[in-house]
Amino acid sequence: MRVGVIGGGAVGLLTAYFLSAQHDVTIYVRRQEQKSVLIQQGVVVEPYVRKKSIKVKCIEDMVEPDIFLICVKSYHLPALLPSLESIRCPILFMQNGMGHIKWIKEAALPSNIGIAVFEHGVRKINDNKVLHTGVGRVRVGAFTEDDLDILHYVSLLHQDVFPFYQEMDWETVLQEKLIANAVINPITAIFQVENGVLLENPHLAWMAKKVCEEVATSLGQPWEKKWEYVKGIIQSTKENRSSMLVDMDHCRKTEVEEILGYLLDRAKEEIPYVHYLYHSIKALERQKRGDVEW
Amino acid sequence: MRVGVIGGGAVGLLTAYFLSAQHDVTIYVRRQEQKSVLIQQGVVVEPYVRKKSIKVKCIEDMVEPDIFLICVKSYHLPALLPSLESIRCPILFMQNGMGHIKWIKEAALPSNIGIAVFEHGVRKINDNKVLHTGVGRVRVGAFTEDDLDILHYVSLLHQDVFPFYQEMDWETVLQEKLIANAVINPITAIFQVENGVLLENPHLAWMAKKVCEEVATSLGQPWEKKWEYVKGIIQSTKENRSSMLVDMDHCRKTEVEEILGYLLDRAKEEIPYVHYLYHSIKALERQKRGDVEW
Numbered sequence: 167m168r169v170g171v172i173g174g175g176a177v178g179l180l181t182a183y184f185l186s187a188q189h190d191v192t193i194y195v196r197r198q199e200q201k202s203v204l205i206q207q208g209v210v211v212e213p214y215v216r217k218k219s220i221k222v223k224c225i226e227d228m229v230e231p232d233i234f235l236i237c238v239k240s241y242h243l244p245a246l247l248p249s250l251e252s253i254r255c256p257i258l259f260m261q262n263g264m265g266h267i268k269w270i271k272e273a274a275l276p277s278n279i280g281i282a283v284f285e286h287g288v289r290k291i292n293d294n295k296v297l298h299t300g301v302g303r304v305r306v307g308a309f310t311e312d313d314l315d316i317l318h319y320v321s322l323l324h325q326d327v328f329p330f331y332q333e334m335d336w337e338t339v340l341q342e343k344l345i346a347n348a349v350i351n352p353i354t355a356i357f358q359v360e361n362g363v364l365l366e367n368p369h370l371a372w373m374a375k376k377v378c379e380e381v382a383t384s385l386g387q388p389w390e391k392k393w394e395y396v397k398g399i400i401q402s403t404k405e406n407r408s409s410m411l412v413d414m415d416h417c418r419k420t421e422v423e424e425i426l427g428y429l430l431d432r433a434k435e436e437i438p439y440v441h442y443l444y445h446s447i448k449a450l451e452r453q454k455r456g457d458v459e460w
Numbered sequence: 461m462r463v464g465v466i467g468g469g470a471v472g473l474l475t476a477y478f479l480s481a482q483h484d485v486t487i488y489v490r491r492q493e494q495k496s497v498l499i500q501q502g503v504v505v506e507p508y509v510r511k512k513s514i515k516v517k518c519i520e521d522m523v524e525p526d527i528f529l530i531c532v533k534s535y536h537l538p539a540l541l542p543s544l545e546s547i548r549c550p551i552l553f554m555q556n557g558m559g560h561i562k563w564i565k566e567a568a569l570p571s572n573i574g575i576a577v578f579e580h581g582v583r584k585i586n587d588n589k590v591l592h593t594g595v596g597r598v599r600v601g602a603f604t605e606d607d608l609d610i611l612h613y614v615s616l617l618h619q620d621v622f623p624f625y626q627e628m629d630w631e632t633v634l635q636e637k638l639i640a641n642a643v644i645n646p647i648t649a650i651f652q653v654e655n656g657v658l659l660e661n662p663h664l665a666w667m668a669k670k671v672c673e674e675v676a677t678s679l680g681q682p683w684e685k686k687w688e689y690v691k692g693i694i695q696s697t698k699e700n701r702s703s704m705l706v707d708m709d710h711c712r713k714t715e716v717e718e719i720l721g722y723l724l725d726r727a728k729e730e731i732p733y734v735h736y737l738y739h740s741i742k743a744l745e746r747q748k749r750g751d752v753e754w
Contacts, residue, residue, distance in 0.1 A: 356650070357743060369743035373736065438732040442667065449651060449663035 167322055168192070168231035172246065174200050174222075176290040176409075177260055178237030180298060182220050183211045184328035185235075192221040194228060200293040210295040230255055233319055235282075240266045240424040247273040256316045258306060260284050262409075263424035264344050270309065279309035280316035281336040283343050287406055299406050303329050307336025341385050345392050346399045347425050348381045349374050351410035352443040355420070356450065358411065362404025365397065374400070377439045384433045384440075410447070417454050422447040461616055462486070462525035466540065468494050468516075470584040471554055472531035474592060476514050477505045478622035479529075486515040488522060494587040504589040524549055527613055529576075534560045534718040541567040550610045552600060554578050556703075557718035558638050564603065573603035574610035575630040577637050581700055593700050597623050601630025635679050639686050640693045641719050642675045643668050645704035646737040649714070650744065652705065656698025659691065668694070671733045678727045678734075704741070711748050716741040 171182040174195035182193045208217040233256045240261040256278035287300025308314045324330040364374045382389035413420040426444040465476040468489035476487045498516040527550045534555040550572035581594025602608045618624040658668045676683035707714045720738040
């Protein structure tokens with residue numbers, strides 16, 4: 167199958183690397199510089215030995231494949247969506263948070279839209295190299311009832327070493343991941359600690375639990391159950407540095423708007439802990455980058 | 461007048477330095493090591509040129525003077541108070557926060573107890589040297605109606621270069637300083653910034669205002685007025701590093717219990733921002749010092 171992976175970040179490179187074993191994959195990137203590096207040096211995924219040569223194009227040179235996997239960061243979607251409106255093939259969105267859902271709803275996209283929850287741990291090292299820090303699943307749901315055909319593609323994409331699963335209710339799955347992200351990402355970034363410290367330091371554990379309670383309640387979910395889920399994620403990723411911590415370390419834009427900003431926008435009640443964390447991350451971004459707002 | 465200054469920290473050394481110009485001052489310290497350094501090298505207050513030789517004794521060798529000025533940190537008071545119960549002379553307490561008030565109430569002290577609010581900026585450099593970062597006032601109130609005689613000592617202690625003032629309502633003055641401390645100390649310590657950044661970075665300004673609102677409301681004070689007061693303090697100390705930030709930098713115990721812990725203890729309602737800041741400072745203390753709780 168011809169697979170177009172849009173986005174050369176950590177998610178895009180990891181996905182392209184595994185899918186290229188069974189499919190004809192093209193990676194689409196924005197920067198000419200990254201395109202050159204990928205063509206010359208191939209895609210490297212540590213800790214695996216084999217380097218892979220994968221086709222690379224610039225996003226402007228998009229050619230319609232059998233399926234598009236959209237692996238750009240959420241905040242790059244608004245710029246990308248107009249160019250997807252003329253596409254006829256199925257499109258699978260693999261963004262973090264929930265902020266992208268609104269934009270997908272508003273765009274005039276074809277049918278067969280899928281929403282994926284990406285559960286692998288992966289960190290970008292440079293333009294052609296990522297580190298696979300935790301093997302997970304890609305859980306795919308049909309966006310609406312008109313999109314159910316996308317589920318046929320799940321079994322085509324599935325491999326035992328890079329599993330794809332069908333989900334009936336993507337919203338709950340995405341919300342679950344959103345809760346985990348809202349708890350783990352900001353606190354680890356503010357306190358500059360690996361995920362596991364959130365349970366080892368009793369004061370950070372207090373915070374994590376409070377934030378989990380506030381976020382789950384705000385989403386209308388049972389918070390005790392979600393806290394068990396979040397603790398499980400923290401345990402299984404205890405040695406990892408969260409994406410927000412890594413972004414902060416590299417003075418990159420974080421996904422604070424997509425995670426905490428989204429929660430603040432949709433909350434009808436006061437959510438003080440989320441509000442405080444939101445401004446903490448924004449404050450740190452500003453201190454790191456000087457006076458310029460991203 | 462014979463003045464006993466108990467405590468060789470920043471407040472004690474600065475106070476002894478200035479009072480020794482007009483009084484017979486003895487500094488009482490806990491550590492033999494600090495006693496030796498003070499005797500050999502005198503008290504140095506930067507940026508002033510003159511070094512001063514002042515009498516120094518260990519706390520165990522306490523001799524009753526005409527007035528005691530208690531300059532130990534709040535959390536050292538419980539250990540000190542029993543030895544003050546046999547004293548007959550007036551005692552002036554110069555602690556930060558409000559946590560010490562309860563202990564003073566519970567101790568069987570003589571009459572003529574004063575409560576001082578210390579508004580100088582001062583930072584300890586080493587055992588015999590401090591830096592005077594901001595000239596302020598020492599505002600003194602009588603603890604109860606039985607203590608009004610302490611106010612006679614205010615004019616005796618007053619100097620134009622180190623002013624003492626009478627206050628009718630020490631509780632309001634102490635609360636005002638508590639509000640400023642609760643806002644400025646934790647946020648500057650968490651974000652590792654000088655005081656002025658609290659107004660320059662709009663996200664930290666949001667936080668500072670929220671915390672001010674919560675603390676003032678919790679103390680039954682009009683928060684808009686207090687926020688004007690706190691902004692004034694931030695402006696006039698904008699280049700300073702707060703005491704909590706400096707304590708954190710030196711892996712010293714902070715006054716988090718005396719400031720935020722006190723507010724949490726007395727609050728009847730939820731105060732989420734204070735609660736979050738409290739656990740943030742405790743979390744940072746723990747990360748800095750390893751697994752040992754102070």
